[in-house]
Amino acid sequence: MELPDTKTINLKWPDGYHIDFKTGQFITVYWPDTPNYKRAYSLSSCALDQGSYEVTIKRDGKMGTRIVDWAKVGDRLGVLPPAGKFLPVLEHNKHLICIAGGSGVTPFRGFVREATRRKLETKITILYSVRTTNDIIFNTEFRQLEQENPNFKFHVTCTRLTPSDPWTGRCGRIDAAWIQSHIGEAQNTVFYACGPNELVENTQHLVMNELGVPKAQMLVEKWG
Numbered sequence: 001m002e003l004p005d006t007k008t009i010n011l012k013w014p015d016g017y018h019i020d021f022k023t024g025q026f027i028t029v030y031w032p033d034t035p036n037y038k039r040a041y042s043l044s045s046c047a048l049d050q051g052s053y054e055v056t057i058k059r060d061g062k063m064g065t066r067i068v069d070w071a072k073v074g075d076r077l078g079v080l081p082p083a084g085k086f087l088p089v090l091e092h093n094k095h096l097i098c099i100a101g102g103s104g105v106t107p108f109r110g111f112v113r114e115a116t117r118r119k120l121e122t123k124i125t126i127l128y129s130v131r132t133t134n135d136i137i138f139n140t141e142f143r144q145l146e147q148e149n150p151n152f153k154f155h156v157t158c159t160r161l162t163p164s165d166p167w168t169g170r171c172g173r174i175d176a177a178w179i180q181s182h183i184g185e186a187q188n189t190v191f192y193a194c195g196p197n198e199l200v201e202n203t204q205h206l207v208m209n210e211l212g213v214p215k216a217q218m219l220v221e222k223w224g
């Protein structure tokens, strides 16, 4: 469990299986007893993790609840191969600004994991919006990755803190000024936004309309 309502599952590949895939792609899963009910999940592991996939799932509707509450070690799930073009541009002079809310942070764990393991010079900044400090997925892991990777920064903003919360970090929604404050060389920055449609569309508006970033420098993954 990452949080009381969010779980990472590790799906071991069948023996002898091999596939080429890329960090940032998603898989589509189904239970063998309901093969027509399929849902997509971004890989929270990276392409260096061969032999299994990891996905991180929030208890939500039917599939989310079944996996978070009922999946147990040894269960078998059907998996359609990784797909998608939400891929990190891991070039040495690039800066990836990765914007997420709630469970939308999942693919960015894969981005940072690959860059850290390969000791890349690519800069990665995650700007992450959560309701409260209890809702930060991968908090410990991202803080640890910040220690290991000097090119990685993890910034959180909380939107619904209770007055008694001791959090001293940023509060409020992600806005253009906050994003702007993290941009170094604009022409080498690639923006990513992932999560529910509303968050992604708001972020596209901030980045492209308010900050004037060309469309070619932004990749989005809309979850519906």
Ligand SMILES: Cc1cc2nc3c(=O)[nH]c(=O)nc-3n(C[C@H](O)[C@H](O)[C@H](O)COP(=O)(O)OP(=O)(O)OC[C@H]3O[C@@H](n4cnc5c(N)ncnc54)[C@H](O)[C@@H]3O)c2cc1C
Residues within 6 Å of the ligand: 026, 039, 040, 041, 042, 043, 055, 056, 057, 058, 059, 060, 061, 062, 063, 064, 065, 103, 106, 107, 221, 222, 223, 224
């Ligand atoms: C490319 C991609 C990657 C994704 N990656 C992830 C990921 O990494 N992690 C993750 O958690 N999700 C991810 N998703 C979302 C995921 O695919 C599912 O949409 C999500 O798990 C919900 O599916 P479900 O079957 O559980 O919900 P559904 O049963 O389809 O319900 C969808 C929503 O409607 C609500 N709902 C359902 N029935 C009712 C009702 N009768 N009345 C009112 N509301 C209702 C549910 O609460 C839920 O919010 C991704 C989606 C895409 C497209």
